[in-house]
Amino acid sequence: MPPAAPPLSVLILAAFLSGAGMRVADPLLAAIASGFGATVAAAAATVAAFTFAYGLAQPVLGPLGDRFGKLRLIAACMALYGAATAAAAAAPGLGSLVALRCLAGAFAGGLIPVAIALIGDTTPYAERQATLGRFMTGMVLANLAAAPLSGVAGDVVGWRPVFAALGAAALAAAVPLWHAARAMGPPPPHAHGSAVARYLALLRRPAARRLLLLVGVEGAVAFAAPPFLGAFLVEGYGLSYSVAGLVLGASGLGALLYTRIAGRLVARFGERGLLTGGGAGLVLWLGAIAAAPPTPWLGAVSFFGGLSLASFHGVLQARGSEIAPESRATGMAAFAFSLFVGQAIGAAVAGLLLPLAGFRGLFASAACVMAGLAAAARASPAR
Numbered sequence: 001m002p003p004a005a006p007p008l009s010v011l012i013l014a015a016f017l018s019g020a021g022m023r024v025a026d027p028l029l030a031a032i033a034s035g036f037g038a039t040v041a042a043a044a045a046t047v048a049a050f051t052f053a054y055g056l057a058q059p060v061l062g063p064l065g066d067r068f069g070k071l072r073l074i075a076a077c078m079a080l081y082g083a084a085t086a087a088a089a090a091a092p093g094l095g096s097l098v099a100l101r102c103l104a105g106a107f108a109g110g111l112i113p114v115a116i117a118l119i120g121d122t123t124p125y126a127e128r129q130a131t132l133g134r135f136m137t138g139m140v141l142a143n144l145a146a147a148p149l150s151g152v153a154g155d156v157v158g159w160r161p162v163f164a165a166l167g168a169a170a171l172a173a174a175v176p177l178w179h180a181a182r183a184m185g186p187p188p189p190h191a192h193g194s195a196v197a198r199y200l201a202l203l204r205r206p207a208a209r210r211l212l213l214l215v216g217v218e219g220a221v222a223f224a225a226p227p228f229l230g231a232f233l234v235e236g237y238g239l240s241y242s243v244a245g246l247v248l249g250a251s252g253l254g255a256l257l258y259t260r261i262a263g264r265l266v267a268r269f270g271e272r273g274l275l276t277g278g279g280a281g282l283v284l285w286l287g288a289i290a291a292a293p294p295t296p297w298l299g300a301v302s303f304f305g306g307l308s309l310a311s312f313h314g315v316l317q318a319r320g321s322e323i324a325p326e327s328r329a330t331g332m333a334a335f336a337f338s339l340f341v342g343q344a345i346g347a348a349v350a351g352l353l354l355p356l357a358g359f360r361g362l363f364a365s366a367a368c369v370m371a372g373l374a375a376a377a378r379a380s381p382a383r
Contacts, residue, residue, distance in 0.1 A: 006071055006122075006180040008131070011115045012138040014078060014177065017170050018111040019142025020150075021085060021104055022050060024166055027151030028159040035159065036094040043094065046101045053105035055340030061110040062117070062333020063195035069187040070118040070329050075177035077110030078170055086167025089160045112139060113336040117328035120321030129271075129318040133262025136310075140259055144252040198330045208323040208331070210380050212338040214373065215316050219342025220349070221369050222282055222309050226251065228350055229289060229302075232359040237295060250299045254306025262314060271315045272378055278315070279374020281308025286367035290360045316377070 025032070025046045033043040065073040084104035091097035116132060123131045153162050202208050226248060233244040258265070265274060285305035293301055317335075324331030354362050 006118070006184065007176075008134060010173070010176050010180060011074075011119070011135055013173050014074060014111045014115055015135060015138030016142045017078070017081075017138075017166070017173055018108045019139040020146040020166060021081065021108050021170075022054070023142060023146035024150045024162060025050070025101070026147045028154045028162065031154055031159045032094070032097070036097075038094050045094075045098045049098045049102040050105035050108070053102045054109040055337065055344075057106040057109035058113060058333040058337040058340065059199070060195075061114065062330040062336075063198060063327070065110070065114040065117060065329030065333075066187065066198070066327040069181060069184070070114050070121065071177065071181035071184055072187075073110050073329075074114055074118070075174050075181050077107045077114075078177055079174035081107035081111070082167045082170025082172075082174060084167075085170060086164055089162075089164035089167065109336075113332040114329050116317065116321055117332040120325075120328045120332075125318070125322060127263075128321060129266045129314055130263030132318055132321075133259045133310075133314060136314075137256070137259040140252060140255045140310075144249060144256065195330065198324070198327045199334065202324050202327075202331060202334055205323065207381065208334070211316065211319055211323055212334060214377050214380065215320065215335055216338040216342035216345075217369070217373050218313065218316065219339040220346030221286075221366050221373060222312070223339065223343045224346030224350060225286065225289075225363070225366060227347070228354070228359065228362060232289070232363075233298070236292065236359055237298075239295075247298045247302050250302040251306030251309070254303040254308075255310040258307055258310035258314065265311060271318075274311045274315050275374065275378045278308045278310075278312030279370065279377060281305070282312060283367050283371045283374060284308075286363050286370055290362075290364035290367060292360060312374070312377070 029040050029043045029047070032038075032046060033040045036043070061073065061077070081104050084100050084107060088097055088100040088104065091100055115135065119131055119135060120128060150162050153165070230244050230248055233239045233247055234241060239247070269277060281304060285301060285308055288301050320332055320335035321328060322331075323335070350362055350366075353365065357365065
């Protein structure tokens, strides 16, 4: 029998605060640049530092979660993330702000992947995708709301109070997380051991290697596309940045719908059905963008893409929680790191391809790769 689960609400809050950290600085870059007498390009390092530290911290944090307890690590990372974010509000210069954002990103990396591993420990596999869907509500809501709320608050009170408020919220959230961790007790004895040995054992499993490759390609194709879609809407359609943002936001609404109906989708279609439908939906989404649909259809296309991506990724995510049952946080760290590396490679390749093929060629190429990925994912055994 799985161990007792902590309240899902505290994990959803952790996901929301982690996602908010990723998006909070986006609308504040001009204000940060003005405050330090720097360019917006220089201020953008506050976003890049958080993102790269988040991804690069995964291989370290996963084994720590297995060794010291997943919920204990989540609580500690939440407190340290909150402290770094609150300290960023008082940063005396841009360099120190970037450094603090780097620290905050590294600690935020111990929240979502380790929480998914914890859900894997405490939820039977038959119920896991539905539970993970509800858990990801926090991340989806952060993607939808954090940047707009941050922008409005920044206009009213400035960027420093925004960071202070987010840091205070994270510090407060660490309290119920720590109480829940103490109630769960210490980790099981088999979680101890060398991190290197656990990663090597993981990579010796064919199913794990297949899944890590699949999620890496998914990151390169599906997760690297939205930034280029925004640029295409502005340059190809002549839309304003605000309208382009609304179109992109529709994909978040599609993902939000998935979080509410994930259980019913799994019960109705099964994992293979979701891989087939979600994969086909992603191919159609990328292909539709390449065909440049009429402007009134852009929001619907984006919504459909968000729902398809969430459905497809949800299956891979649930399977990722099972590639190393004896050291689940290590397995999810490898999963998250593969996704991160895939996104980085995809963005780099897209940047090279864009001048040669244009936006339409870029999205058409992505649709072709996605078709192969969907077929490979459907053919891949679950375990």
